[in-house]
Amino acid sequence: MKHFLFLFSLLIVFGCSDVSIKSDREKTKTGENQGAKHEVIDIWIEFAQNFELKTVENGYALDLIDPGTQNVEAHYELTYDSKKTGDNVIHLPLDRIAALSQTSAGMMVELDADKMLSGISNLKYVYDSDVRKRVRSGKIVELGDESNFPVEKTAKSKTQLIVYSGFGKEFPQESKLKKLGIQMLPNYEWRENHPLGRAEWIKIIGILCGKEQEAIDLFDKTVKSYEQLKWKARNVDHYPTVISGNLMGDQWYAPAGESYMATIFQDAGADYVYQSSSGTGSVSKSLETIILDNERTEFWLNPGVKSRAEVLNINAKLRLVGPFNRNMYGNSHDRNKFWEQSSFMPHLLLEDFIRIFHPELLTEGDFHFYQKIED
Amino acid sequence: MIISRKHIFFIVFAIVCIFVLSIVHVGMNAGDLSPDDFWNAFFHYNDSVIEQSIVREVRFPRMIMALIAGGGLSVAGLLMQTLFKNPLAGPYVLGINSGASLFVAFSIMTGIPFLTSDIGTISNALLGAFIFGMIIAGFAGITRTQISLLLIGIMLGSFTSAFVSLLQTISDAEELKIYTLWALGSLQRAEFNQLPLISLVFAGGIVSSFFLIKPLNIMVMGQEQAELMGVNMRVIRYALIGITALLTGLITAFCGPIAFVGLAVPNLVRIMLKTQHHRILILACLVLGALFVLLCDMVIISLEDIVHIPINVFTSVIGAPIVILLVLKRLK
Numbered sequence A: 001m002k003h004f005l006f007l008f009s010l011l012i013v014f015g016c017s018d019v020s021i022k023s024d025r026e027k028t029k030t031g032e033n034q035g036a037k038h039e040v041i042d043i044w045i046e047f048a049q050n051f052e053l054k055t056v057e058n059g060y061a062l063d064l065i066d067p068g069t070q071n072v073e074a075h076y077e078l079t080y081d082s083k084k085t086g087d088n089v090i091h092l093p094l095d096r097i098a099a100l101s102q103t104s105a106g107m108m109v110e111l112d113a114d115k116m117l118s119g120i121s122n123l124k125y126v127y128d129s130d131v132r133k134r135v136r137s138g139k140i141v142e143l144g145d146e147s148n149f150p151v152e153k154t155a156k157s158k159t160q161l162i163v164y165s166g167f168g169k170e171f172p173q174e175s176k177l178k179k180l181g182i183q184m185l186p187n188y189e190w191r192e193n194h195p196l197g198r199a200e201w202i203k204i205i206g207i208l209c210g211k212e213q214e215a216i217d218l219f220d221k222t223v224k225s226y227e228q229l230k231w232k233a234r235n236v237d238h239y240p241t242v243i244s245g246n247l248m249g250d251q252w253y254a255p256a257g258e259s260y261m262a263t264i265f266q267d268a269g270a271d272y273v274y275q276s277s278s279g280t281g282s283v284s285k286s287l288e289t290i291i292l293d294n295e296r297t298e299f300w301l302n303p304g305v306k307s308r309a310e311v312l313n314i315n316a317k318l319r320l321v322g323p324f325n326r327n328m329y330g331n332s333h334d335r336n337k338f339w340e341q342s343s344f345m346p347h348l349l350l351e352d353f354i355r356i357f358h359p360e361l362l363t364e365g366d367f368h369f370y371q372k373i374e375d
Numbered sequence B: 001m002i003i004s005r006k007h008i009f010f011i012v013f014a015i016v017c018i019f020v021l022s023i024v025h026v027g028m029n030a031g032d033l034s035p036d037d038f039w040n041a042f043f044h045y046n047d048s049v050i051e052q053s054i055v056r057e058v059r060f061p062r063m064i065m066a067l068i069a070g071g072g073l074s075v076a077g078l079l080m081q082t083l084f085k086n087p088l089a090g091p092y093v094l095g096i097n098s099g100a101s102l103f104v105a106f107s108i109m110t111g112i113p114f115l116t117s118d119i120g121t122i123s124n125a126l127l128g129a130f131i132f133g134m135i136i137a138g139f140a141g142i143t144r145t146q147i148s149l150l151l152i153g154i155m156l157g158s159f160t161s162a163f164v165s166l167l168q169t170i171s172d173a174e175e176l177k178i179y180t181l182w183a184l185g186s187l188q189r190a191e192f193n194q195l196p197l198i199s200l201v202f203a204g205g206i207v208s209s210f211f212l213i214k215p216l217n218i219m220v221m222g223q224e225q226a227e228l229m230g231v232n233m234r235v236i237r238y239a240l241i242g243i244t245a246l247l248t249g250l251i252t253a254f255c256g257p258i259a260f261v262g263l264a265v266p267n268l269v270r271i272m273l274k275t276q277h278h279r280i281l282i283l284a285c286l287v288l289g290a291l292f293v294l295l296c297d298m299v300i301i302s303l304e305d306i307v308h309i310p311i312n313v314f315t316s317v318i319g320a321p322i323v324i325l326l327v328l329k330r331l332k
Helices: A002-016 A102-110 A129-136 A151-156 A174-179 A195-199 A202-208 A212-234 A260-267 A287-293 A308-314 A316-320 A332-341 A346-357 B005-027 B035-043 B050-084 B096-110 B118-142 B146-170 B173-183 B192-210 B213-219 B223-228 B233-255 B261-273 B278-303 B311-331
Strands: A051-056 A059-065 A072-079 A089-091 A097-099 A117-120 A161-165 A183-187 A241-244 A246-248 A251-255 A282-286 A299-301 A327-330
Touching: A051 A072, A051 A202, A089 A183, A097 A102, A102 A117, A102 A129, A102 A202, A102 A332, A117 A129, A151 A174, A161 A202, A174 A183, A183 A202, A195 A212, A195 A260, A195 A346, A202 A212, A212 A260, A212 A346, A241 A251, A241 A260, A246 A308, A251 A260, A251 A287, A260 A346, A282 A287, A287 A316, A287 B050, A299 A346, A308 A316, A316 B050, B005 B050, B005 B261, B005 B278, B035 B050, B050 B146, B050 B192, B050 B213, B050 B233, B050 B261, B050 B278, B096 B118, B096 B146, B096 B173, B096 B233, B118 B146, B118 B233, B146 B173, B192 B233, B192 B278, B213 B223, B213 B278, B223 B233, B261 B278, B261 B311, B278 B311
Parallel strands: A072 A089, A097 A117, A097 A161, A161 A183, A241 A299, A299 A327
Antiparallel strands: A051 A059, A059 A072, A246 A251, A251 A282
8 A cells, every 4th residue: 555655646746747857856755654634745955055854754854954054953843743742843734824924925825825824924015916805804914023023913813833034033922922832933045045945945835835746846847947047048148247236324235246146147147246255145345346346337236226216315426336327127116026926936037137138038028026227 | 711832732733633634534445546536536527437436426525524523513512511511411412313313213204205315314304403402492491500401401312212213113124224224324425516515504503603602611610600790691502502403413414323422522622631711622622523533434444344334333332431431530
């Protein structure tokens, strides 16, 4: 029986998946989970650096990795075994998940699991129209940010798990929430430097929603599209120069050379001005340095505003930054869509960037997240 | 009161230092900039040459604002310390700066594009400083003692701080970011073409303070003594509050709050020069204050490649130990 189920599951994976790049690496292990209500499958992690996932009896063992030290920062057990107890044991299946991270909520929507959403941080950050409707009708509650977290409201919403953007610290009032039977899981997708690594976190959300296979299929499609686009931009003759970011106070914060944004710029066939800077976070530069370094830079991306007038409102001296009068593109006209979807749809982000830097390569279609910044 | 050679030497020496250090400040980390760029930026300006624009639009306004902020806040602090006969009084003690902060916070949290712009922030800071200056001036007409006025100023400050905190809790992340960045202070917001107006208002405040030297010297002996000697304390109080509001409002509008300068520099000047003559004190505060902020900014520039320290943070880091030393010195 065990072997039959194993083979049957393999057939499903190989036969049903329209993308078979890694389908041999994701195998069902239902035979190991006798008595469990849900099939537990082996999930191969290829791009993500900040978590490790292992299939264990009746569930998954999840290790969150500190990108600085490469040590295991936290260990979680996502299990269908209701008898298992422990501090970081998350019991599956879940029915009610509060996603305080906009990206996690977006991943749930993409997996068609938005009905499981019990809470979000704030309606004004939500892009998806169905989720917005359900927040307005009271089916999903607004829980605000972590600084003043409403424990009672969360309990009343019958939330079983809170997924939040992790910053290495304990969730406020975590012990109180745990006493009420509410589990917490930090989401560190934002720490991934490879665009596909970020997208791969959808596999964890897939497990939480009982939709592992759907998550794997979606991710495989994303990888395929991303690689095809990257290949398309590889053979261009000219790599246009690009700067990203804007002033915050007196300093300009630009993505560092090994960061997520720098990687996508490179994959889109652009020459990022600070590509040689080390680090995965950001580099800070004085306005003067930015002006001098970017006199001839062709593109300015992510200024964080919708118009040139708003750029000048930040600091009128920004008119001296070379590409201010040439090409400026941003996502601020629909910031919620960008934050909700771009993490797990990096192929669409890459497509936007190729459309910006090499419009001749993509003659059809339109922007997904970006648009040209006019007056 | 006698003006000694030591006082004159101190002021002349400080002016020479300001002159030399201003040139050093503008030329720091020059990198790709040549002496010609500096010369042409002022005398043969071509806005298509980026190096000239850097000197004219970025470096020069920053240096001038350091001098104006340092000098202006120090003189405002001196006036407040003399008015209240309290060495721990400063330009912010009357709640004038709090008024500017409140109006800026309110304008940012409204989310109206104009109000969140540079010009909107400057206008609101000026408006807030002047409205609170007027409120204090109103109280100055009612209360008879300086200590009551001081307490009212502190209470106004507490009230506005609470209101700003409330606005911060209900504002969204973007608005909070804008306000927080404003509150860190910056010498880089002023534009080259704004400098003549800023300098004119600044000069107006400083020159006005020189007209009050005589009553200020008498006030050192106490309010009653000053009244006995024919000083119209009510008018003088209005004038001192008006000048302080003008200088503090101007600097807060263009640089954000810059702490401790107005508190520390006048005390330093008194300790160094050991005089109560306000002609010397005002001049010395003007030059030493300018020198102090200029030096602070030079340290900030030299550390820029390693870490960016906002001016308000740096002056607090330097100013707080000075104030503690002053308190300890007085206790002895």
